[in-house]
Amino acid sequence: MKLLYFAWVRQKTGRGEEELALPAGVKTVGEMIAHLRGLGGGYADAFGDAKRIRAAVNQEHVGFNAELRNDDEVAFFPPVTGG
Amino acid sequence: MSRIRIQHDDFDAAAECAALSDGNANIGAIATFTGLVRGDGGLTAMTLEHYPGMTEREIARHVAEAKTRWPLLGVTIIHRIGRLLPGERIVLVAVASSHRKAAFEACEFLMDYLKTNAPFWKQEERGSAAKWVDAKASDDAAVEKWKSKT
Numbered sequence: 001m002k003l004l005y006f007a008w009v010r011q012k013t014g015r016g017e018e019e020l021a022l023p024a025g026v027k028t029v030g031e032m033i034a035h036l037r038g039l040g041g042g043y044a045d046a047f048g049d050a051k052r053i054r055a056a057v058n059q060e061h062v063g064f065n066a067e068l069r070n071d072d073e074v075a076f077f078p079p080v081t082g083g
Numbered sequence: 084m085s086r087i088r089i090q091h092d093d094f095d096a097a098a099e100c101a102a103l104s105d106g107n108a109n110i111g112a113i114a115t116f117t118g119l120v121r122g123d124g125g126l127t128a129m130t131l132e133h134y135p136g137m138t139e140r141e142i143a144r145h146v147a148e149a150k151t152r153w154p155l156l157g158v159t160i161i162h163r164i165g166r167l168l169p170g171e172r173i174v175l176v177a178v179a180s181s182h183r184k185a186a187f188e189a190c191e192f193l194m195d196y197l198k199t200n201a202p203f204w205k206q207e208e209r210g211s212a213a214k215w216v217d218a219k220a221s222d223d224a225a226v227e228k229w230k231s232k233t
Contacts (some may be wrong), residue, residue: 006134007204008215015163059137061200075134075202082131082162082203083118083174083194 001070005046006077009053012046024068029055030064042050044079047076085146085158091165094175103157103179110156114186115177116194122169125209130166131173134202138162145196149178152192153185160193162203182188195225 004017011037026035030050031069047053050064056075057066068074088094096117104110120129146158157179167173176193180186205216 004134006202007132020108044165050137056134056137056202059140060135061141076136077134077202078204078215080198080200080202081205081216081218082201083198083222 001068002073004073004075006075008078009046009076010033012042013024014042022068027067029062029066029068029074032068032074033064036076052078085143086160087141087142087146088161089133089138089164091163091174093163094161096172096175096177099159099161099175099177103159103177107179109157109181110179111181111182112186112220113177113179114183114190115175116190117172118174118194118216120167120169120171120173126169126207127210128166128208129173130206130208130213131162131164132204132206133162135162137202141201142197145193145200148196149189149192152197153180153189155180155185155189158193160187160197162197168213184214192229195222198222199226 001020001022003013003020005013005071010016024034026032033047033050033053036043053076055062057072096115100113100115103113142160149155155178159174159177163173176190178186178190200223207214207216
């Protein structure tokens with residue numbers, strides 16, 4: 001799957017995107033956040049407080065219960081601040 | 084007709100309004116909103132980042148929703164990205180309809196949804212310090228009021 005990071009999530013992880021196989025035991029967006037946090041370093045910093053994270057799957061806003069498939073495009077970012 | 088553009092370059096609101104009404108004599112009202120970079124609090128620049136692809140889809144979805152609520156004859160939305168200085172234009176929402184009420188309301192609706200749903204992020208610079216802007220609860224409240232209206 002393709003993972004995308006924006007704004008301070010991108011800065012803290014140190015990358016804008018990466019390819020990843022859906023990790024074993026990860027079925028939902030919330031579980032993916034926990035997995036990424038467990039990678040430590042900048043990921044632990046970016047995903048340490050899940051309340052500050054929003055997610056999109058295949059370019060649509062989703063909640064943390066949304067289920068993931070291996071060919072999804074999944075994005076993580078702070079609450080939006082455009083306009 | 085609707086036009087949605089995400090661009091680095093500045094825009095000309097008057098030219099966009101002229102293009103919006105050109106050739107459609109049923110249009111009796113165009114409401115526009117232009118957002119600018121505010122230079123308060125010592126702000127020296129603002130950089131806008133977005134999620135290419137999702138941004139256009141998300142805005143198009145809300146334009147489609149606006150068209151189900153009001154009899155609109157045209158919508159133009161332009162949002163700039165990249166580094167902008169105080170006083171520069173950030174966003175244009177222009178809405179055409181036969182009458183003013185629909186144009187005013189749909190313009191506000193689109194702006195409220197854009198602020199809370201379109202995937203843009205602002206980073207402010209004050210001198211050498213850079214800080215990501217936090218989302219505001221008042222923006223969430225602004226969009227909530229539309230959910231109770233059908």
